[in-house]
Amino acid sequence: MFQIAETLEKKGDTVYTSASYTKPRGEIFPNTFYRIGGPIGKLEHIVLAKVTGYHGCYSHFATYKLIQKIKEVNPDIIHLHNIHGWYLNWKMLFQYLKTSGKPIVWTLHDCWSFTGHCPHFMAINCEKWKNGCFKCPLYKLYPGCFIDDSKKQYTIKKRYFTGIPNMVIVTPSQWLANLANQSYLNKYRTVVINNGIDLGKFKFVLSEFRGKYKLNNKIILLGVAFDWGPRKGINEFKRLAKELPKEFAIVLVGVSETVAKELPERIIPIACTQSQEELAEIYSAADLFINPTLEDNFPTVNLEALACGTPVITYQTGGSSESITKECGRVVPYKDYEALKKTIIEMKNAKKNMEAACQKRAQLYCREDAYQKYVTLYEEIIKNEKC
Structure with missing residues (x-):
């Protein structure tokens, strides 16, 4: 997220970034970074989600403040990455996105967006997500719950994640793009942008x-x-x-x-x-x-x-x-x-x-090439919005 932002900033654009409350690993966050929520709110979200099965349906105040921040910034485009992890009320967020009139890019880093619970299902060869999840064998695993939440979560996700008039799905692999196109997200345009790495640091080096x-x-x-x-x-x-x-x-x-x-x-x-x-x-x-x-x-x-x-x-x-x-x-x-x-x-x-x-x-x-593909996608979307 930060590296894509840096690519845009080098072009002269202003970019606002946002993520959940985390302790930085020595890095200094820019003034344009907005932290979502705090540790107490996240703990409350975890407890309530595990008991009720409604993962991602709490953090009301933190999400409200995030939405107000987005309105204040008034961006040309909104780019989402992972929104699971007990820090965000994605129902509130997507309710806002549907009426915001803003173009949306959503990069999927796993399968969570179109399942009733799990980020991955390949190891158990599950295909319930294609028509509607139920009796999830993974409900105790991340994002773990005490009860099987898959049927109701699938229904809620499908209702909120579909019907956005101007959203593009990005996946790092063709494999995930193929899955997204078999899910209820299949009405959206899907673009594959592979992950990139820093070739200046990852290269053959001699060592002891x-x-x-x-x-x-x-x-x-x-x-x-x-x-x-x-x-x-x-x-x-x-x-x-x-x-x-x-x-x-x-x-x-x-x-x-x-x-x-x-x-x-x-x-x-x-x-x-x-x-x-x-x-x-x-x-x-x-x-x-x-x-x-x-x-x-x-x-x-x-x-x-x-x-x-x-x-x-x-x-x-x-x-x-x-x-x-x-x-x-x-x-x-x-x-x-x-x-x-x-x-x-x-x-x-x-x-x-x-x-x-x-x-x-x-x-x-090369990571610079990957980030530039995002910039090109942004520019294309914004140009189409103006037409």
């Missing part, structure tokens, strides 16, 4: 990583995530640690202390790092990047690995495979662990021959 962890004679398999669990493929890595020959070493980045305690000794856990330079060193040191994710949209970790010259092996999951070609990695059938293991062994020495192709492929995902 192998020596530091005594991996000089090992084939390093790398996994990177920030919420390690079954959905991100932690179980596959545990099996690989038991079954692969000793010449392989597994490194996982983004591992919490709790998850680290559950890992086999053979897996080297590294805590979450905020340093892109440090992450680039780890990507560069790896021989293969393994992404056995079971639910994903268009993971930037694949792009980061490619930019550092490291081939990617991923399941045929969501949009994870869309950035991978046979010249820079392999895509194996969804949940086919044996195929994953076989492919890893076959490709253990592939980096030397694929490094240049990986880096070339990554050039397609």
Whole structure:
């Protein structure tokens, strides 16, 4: 959000950004940033949503103030990203958007906008969202509730999220665009704008990583995530640690202390790092990047690995495979662990021959190009509004 805003500001535009109340990680928010709500209001929203099942239907005062801020700014265009997470009353927001007369762009980062509850459903192969959710097997998971809220939430979402006269849906992957076009959002125009990465920071770099962890004679398999669990493929890595020959070493980045305690000794856990330079060193040191994710949209970790010259092996999951070609990695059938293991062994020495192709492929995902596509979309929409 901030980076898209910076792209516009370089053109001389004024951009207002807004998100829920969060503690900055050292960054300084610009004067044009508006924080939505606060920690007390968010806690209240969480408790009420879990008890009643009405996730996203509280935070009335915070949402009212946000709407007043939007009216004060009077923007040419309104761009939404994730609106779930117990900080916003999306019923109030969309009621305003329907009558605001403003063109809307909504970037979907998951499937939440057209389901009755869940952000992802691929792992359980659920298709209820196509006609109406009910008896949700995931209702206890994020955004978790004590009761199954899926049927009523689906009905409410469909009522509020449809019928906006001037909204464009953006998805980072073709996979998600295809799903949106099968949902009740199918009346809207859908545009695919892939995620981008900073190619100035993600590139092949030499480091002491192998020596530091005594991996000089090992084939390093790398996994990177920030919420390690079954959905991100932690179980596959545990099996690989038991079954692969000793010449392989597994490194996982983004591992919490709790998850680290559950890992086999053979897996080297590294805590979450905020340093892109440090992450680039780890990507560069790896021989293969393994992404056995079971639910994903268009993971930037694949792009980061490619930019550092490291081939990617991923399941045929969501949009994870869309950035991978046979010249820079392999895509194996969804949940086919044996195929994953076989492919890893076959490709253990592939980096030397694929490094240049990986880096070339990554050039397609320069973040500046992605943000410029948003700017072009904004300009097109505003021009059409004036006609």
